[in-house]
Amino acid sequence: MVSPSAKRRAVKQSIEEGLGGVAQACRALGLARSGSYRLPKESLESRRLHKEIVELSQKHPRYGYRRIGAVMRREGWRVNDKRVQRVRNEEGLQVSKKQRKMKRLGISTAERQRAEYPNQVWSWDFVADQTDNGSNIRLLTLIDEHTRQWLTEYCPRIFVIAYFSLL
8 A cells, every 4th residue: 555545545444444543553654644535626627627528538549548537628728648648547547459350151141150061061171281390281172062072072082282482
């Protein structure tokens, strides 16, 4: 506990739990007794500023603390970016991430195309590995999505295409 406000909270908690009086708790925490009674005072201007930061952050969820500070300064507020950042952290406000666009696979559909019969939808991928002697191998794998079978099971004369690179 470093800050006086944290020490005040600890004094209050120790008194509520019945661990001792105000004087004992303050002595143990290194806080003056008069400091334990102090109530935090926040000016009207500071409360308005806090409210404005929260409102702007909720209105523009994609804006960061620097941009919110710039918008407020443009509107005539005298505010520091560090203060905007602190208020946003206290309120738990963060920049929301962009939603990724869905890939459109069909002609006019928004859903992913599913295989209903063999040879309708094929998936392919490159797979890379390393042999025992240290050379690299890259394979092109082709799979029928309906039957989950490899290309070589349909065409026994065609093998999976392999590319060996000697490095």
